[in-house]
Amino acid sequence: MSLRELVVLGTASQVPTRQRNHNGYLLRWDGEGILFDPGEGTQRQMLMAGVAANDITRICLTHFHGDHCLGVPGVVQRLSLDGVRHRVFAHYPASGRQYFDRLRHACPFHEVAEIHEEPVDRDGPVAAGAFGVLEARRLDHTMEAFGYRLVEPDGRRMVPERLDAFGVTGPAVGELQRNGVLDVDGRTVRVEDVSVPRRGQRFAFVMDTRLCDAVHELAEGVDMLVIEATFLAEDTSLATEYGHMTAAQAGRVAQESGVRQLVLTHFSQRYDEPARFHAEAAEVFDGDIVVAEDLMRIPVPKRRP
Structure with a gap:
């Protein structure tokens, strides 16, 4: 039986809290394990969540702000320490190639794992296989950032x-x-x-960005949308200034794009009531809403009948 689920490793934004680690999300998709945006502390969160280095087949970075990439050194070194034998692909904005190189070789270690870098420099497919097609779209942040979308072929x-x-x-x-x-x-x-006919399942991952066309393109018709909701609507001006979205905007995207399940994450430390994010998104989205918590496992919704 295939396993498709999101393992949440961290849900904070720039500043972690006692309850929320920096970002980190592992998508289990049959034989694939796609690690999105491993922030600082990801290696320990993997241990807490029961995720092994051997589970990782791809690393996808949306951009190179620290809360989305400072966990790369530990993860890369753990791949070698645990003797992972399969090739692990790394996708990240091509403009940050020097940053990835620094993260990958942050300190000396005995490298035996094979990491194959495939930088992203344009919208469109970045990988394909039995799992389907992994696509990328350029977002609107304070530095170059890409969102990702996984599309399984119809069958x-x-x-x-x-x-x-x-x-x-x-x-x-x-x-x-x-x-x-x-x-x-x-x-x-x-x-x-x-x-x-059986419609292929679809998943989208959208982090730091202002509301833009690419967000809707990534979210269109997906079964699960993992999306940042750094701010609440009361701070919309701050969200726009710093290149982020609100829970209300995320909910509106989900409603307009026909999303089945909305997973909100990447919360600013200024808020201490998670229920407010759910309530705000629910005002504009009538589907399933999950306010992500660290170490949560969220099954990808079953196929539509």
Whole structure:
């Protein structure tokens, strides 16, 4: 059975608190483990959350502010310390290549893990595989930043009653799925005869940014949107000045973009009532809202019927 869930490692913004570590989010997506924005302390948070270095297949940085990247040295060194044998891909804004190099080689260590860097310099696909397509969009922050979107290809769901009606059983089901057509006792059966369309699942990760077109493009039709809500609406002017969003803006994006589940995170230390973020977003979004907490595990919503 496939596992698709978000493991929340940290939910603070620039300043951590007693309850909130700096950023860090691991998306488990079948065989992939995509670590987004590992901030300071991520390695310890991984231990607390039961996440192993071997779980990581990709590291995705939205930008190079410290609360989103200062955990890279520890994570990179842990990959080698634990002898991770698979290649780990690193995606980050190409304009910050020198910063990634400094983080990756912050101090001497015995490097045995293979990290393959794939800097992002434009909107569009940055990786593809059995998991689908990983895309990036340039955001509007005080320095170059990118948001990410994971799109699984659409497919088809086999209907047991139709398979029985056409006499397709056992290994023949897999053969029909692979080839799209099958001969059953002299009758041609097409995969469309025994299945229904299945929409691929979608996930988006949006951190430090002002409200902009790219935010909507990333959020469009996703099953789970992980998005910053650094400020509340009462501080909208501060959000705009510093290149951030409010919970109300995040909720409006989710509503307008057809998001199924909204995960709010990256909270300013100035607020000590998490329920206010939920209440503000709920005024404009009528879907599922999660106010992220450190070490929380959030399943990706099941597929639509």
